[in-house]
Amino acid sequence: MSESTFGSPLSSAPSDDLEAIDVGSATRLLSGGVVALVTSTWRGESNVIPISWHTPLSSSPPLVGVSLEQSRYSTDMLSHAGEFVINIPPKELANHVGYLGSLSGEDVNKFEATQLETFSGRRVAAPLISDCCAWIECEIVERIQTGDHLFFIGLILSAQAHSAIHDGNSFLPKSETTPLHFLGGNSYSTLRESFVARAPSASDAPEEILQSMIEEDLELSREVREKKEEELGKLAKELEKGNVIDTKTLESELGIDLGSIDNLDLSKGIVLDDSNS
Numbered sequence: 001m002s003e004s005t006f007g008s009p010l011s012s013a014p015s016d017d018l019e020a021i022d023v024g025s026a027t028r029l030l031s032g033g034v035v036a037l038v039t040s041t042w043r044g045e046s047n048v049i050p051i052s053w054h055t056p057l058s059s060s061p062p063l064v065g066v067s068l069e070q071s072r073y074s075t076d077m078l079s080h081a082g083e084f085v086i087n088i089p090p091k092e093l094a095n096h097v098g099y100l101g102s103l104s105g106e107d108v109n110k111f112e113a114t115q116l117e118t119f120s121g122r123r124v125a126a127p128l129i130s131d132c133c134a135w136i137e138c139e140i141v142e143r144i145q146t147g148d149h150l151f152f153i154g155l156i157l158s159a160q161a162h163s164a165i166h167d168g169n170s171f172l173p174k175s176e177t178t179p180l181h182f183l184g185g186n187s188y189s190t191l192r193e194s195f196v197a198r199a200p201s202a203s204d205a206p207e208e209i210l211q212s213m214i215e216e217d218l219e220l221s222r223e224v225r226e227k228k229e230e231e232l233g234k235l236a237k238e239l240e241k242g243n244v245i246d247t248k249t250l251e252s253e254l255g256i257d258l259g260s261i262d263n264l265d266l267s268k269g270i271v272l273d274d275s276n277s
């Protein structure tokens with residue numbers, strides 16, 4: 001049992017087989033999101049970079065962030081272009097993703113090398129990759145240096161997705177095509193299962209919280225009762241030996257009122273009735 005309710009610093013670790021992760025690698029604990037193929041066009045040249053470090057930032061205005069290592073060719077491309085497209089590839093493009101991540105647009109025209117087909121965006125010059133599941137066109141509104149990366153904040157100007165695979169809220173895991181997720185190294189995954197978590201309603205959540213608190217309190221009071229019984233046992237032995245007991249200290253230590261105990265016979269010392277403990 002944890003030592004206190006609601007996880008104060010006194011709570012013990014949930015188990016003793018916890019593994020310390022090097023802080024430099026701890027960002028990997030956040031892996032598993034969809035892969036993004038970020039495209040950009042500058043001076044008539046287009047490039048594409050697979051990334052996994054991207055995040056939603058705001059609904060209104062609609063903002064997303066993409067984090068590119070400063071040395072990437074794409075970092076220069078995005079900086080100059082001032083806009084980009086997030087293309088979300090399906091599982092079928094996994095090998096392309098690995099390949100695109102092994103080349104630099106500085107050395108190779110990746111669209112020529114991969115023969116990926118593209119179509120025009122609605123709002124930006126960067127190409128949209130035809131075989132992807134969804135596309136988000138962005139204008140860069142801010143750049144922030146974050147350690148060895150440059151974080152581009154993009155205002156979403158337009159977004160499209162295949163209706164068979166996205167219902168407007170989320171990708172549909174049972175559809176034939178689902179986005180590719182990145183697990184690190186050369187490992188990828190797809191959504192296999194979706195389920196609905198039971199959301200607590202405004203009325204039943206406090207009850208449940210209360211219930212678990214009551215259970216915890218019961219457990220605590222059991223411990224207190226056992227401790228009290230143990231102390232009373234020791235006390236009874238002291239009395240048998242004829243030792244003098246300070247009743248006031250006793251009352252405050254044990255949280256009991258000795259005045260209320262009927263068979264308190266001071267001529268023989270204090271006799272305690274267990275049923276009152």
Ligand SMILES: Cc1cc2nc3c(=O)[nH]c(=O)nc-3n(C[C@H](O)[C@H](O)[C@H](O)COP(=O)(O)O)c2cc1C
Pocket residue numbers: 035047048049050051052053054067068069072073074075097098100101102103104105106182
């Ligand atoms: C699945 C995957 C995810 C990646 N995620 C990122 C990322 O989030 N940020 C980044 O800067 N590089 C990331 N990379 C590495 C770049 O894709 C890779 O260095 C690429 O060759 C750079 O291309 P460029 O030089 O044309 O810009 C990732 C690579 C792969 C395969």
